[in-house]
Amino acid sequence: xxxxxxxxxxxxxxxETALRFIQPGDPVLFLEDGVYAVQAGNRFSExxxxxxxxxxxxALTPDLEAxxxxxxxxGVSGVDYGGFVDLVxxxxxxxxx
Amino acid sequence: MAExxxxxxKIMHVMRHAPHGTIYTYEGLEMILIMAAYEQDxxxxxxxxxxxxxxxxxxxxxxxxxxxxxxxxxxxxxDVEKLYVDAASLAERGLxxxxxxxxxxxxxxxxxxxLMGEQDVVLPH
Numbered sequence: 001x002x003x004x005x006x007x008x009x010x011x012x013x014x015x016e017t018a019l020r021f022i023q024p025g026d027p028v029l030f031l032e033d034g035v036y037a038v039q040a041g042n043r044f045s046e047x048x049x050x051x052x053x054x055x056x057x058x059a060l061t062p063d064l065e066a067x068x069x070x071x072x073x074x075g076v077s078g079v080d081y082g083g084f085v086d087l088v089x090x091x092x093x094x095x096x097x
Numbered sequence: 098m099a100e101x102x103x104x105x106x107k108i109m110h111v112m113r114h115a116p117h118g119t120i121y122t123y124e125g126l127e128m129i130l131i132m133a134a135y136e137q138d139x140x141x142x143x144x145x146x147x148x149x150x151x152x153x154x155x156x157x158x159x160x161x162x163x164x165x166x167x168x169x170x171x172x173x174x175x176d177v178e179k180l181y182v183d184a185a186s187l188a189e190r191g192l193x194x195x196x197x198x199x200x201x202x203x204x205x206x207x208x209x210x211x212l213m214g215e216q217d218v219v220l221p222h
Contacts, residue, residue, distance in 0.1 A: 001214050017113075017145050020185060021210035094219045096113075 002091035006032040009044050018096040019047070024054040026094075029079070029087055040071040048073040056069075060084060071088040107138045112147030113221065119164055122150045125222030126168055133175035135140040140179035141172075142209050143201070147222075148186050151197040161166075166198050181209055 003022055015037055022028065027050040028051065030037050037044050038059045051057060052075040061078040064070075072078070079087065110129055114121040132139060143151060151165065157164040172178070180201040187193065187203065194203055204212075213219050 001219070014113075017186075020183075020206035021144070022214065023207075023210050023214055025132070026214070092216070092219065094213055094222050097221050 001026050001094045002087050003028045004093060004095045005030050005034040005037065006095075006097065008033040008036040010036060014096050015044070016047075019051060022051075022055060025093060027056045027058065027087060029058045029060065030082065031063050033067075033068060035059045035063045035069060038072045038076045039069045040073050045073045046077065052076070058083070058087065066086070100165045105136065105138050107215060108132065108140070108218045108220065109213060109218060110139070111213075111221045112141060112143045112150055112156075113145045116150040116155070116165070117157065117160065121222045122147065123165055126165055128220070128222075129172070129177060130168075130175060132173075133163040133177050136176070137161045139177050140181060140212070141177070142159055142212070143180070143186070144209070145183070145186050146181060148190060148192065148197075151180075151182070151201065152192070153196055154199050169199050172199075181212065188213055204214045 002024055005015050005018055005028065007014050025090055038048055038057065048057060057076045059072060060074055060078045061080050064072065064078060110125055112122055112125055116122045125152045129139060129141065151169060155164055180199060182203050184199045184203050184205055192199065
């Protein structure tokens, strides 16, 4: 299932909570303020790196660009809106609002 | 029930917010009661501050809000009996199963995560 996270991990513990529940192989998509999680070299980079061992991680490119995030943690893939739609089509969404 | 079983979907409602600061939990509960009328396979997971919705001893008279903790106690009358509570969320709030108004199944995050994966729909509140 597709885990979507749309709030900053610096603002609340939603991401950390969601990642307790995730199953190996479940893709994670960061969008809106959630994309701050994947900025390279931040406090959550190690969390994202170890998440990537078992789960594909995506961030919505227009949201990265809107926030000036040019460099993301290694292994995180950017997706555009079309890619977002593809992910939703392939996986049942599990939205962590 | 002799009805056709094929239209029954597995639907999990996920409660993640404390009960009175926002309307998420109350509206979620209303949605559950409506959906229960359609005889779906409904479950509810209480995660994070969502566990506070089930806390015993809530008295909302002083904040002019209708308390709805007791409504959760009525859910089994609607055949909504699968109530799952995240053990870690309880523990980090200093709560135990005895602090809750209803009988629930306390599960690990991983077990709830697996149940989420089995659902047709997961609805966050």
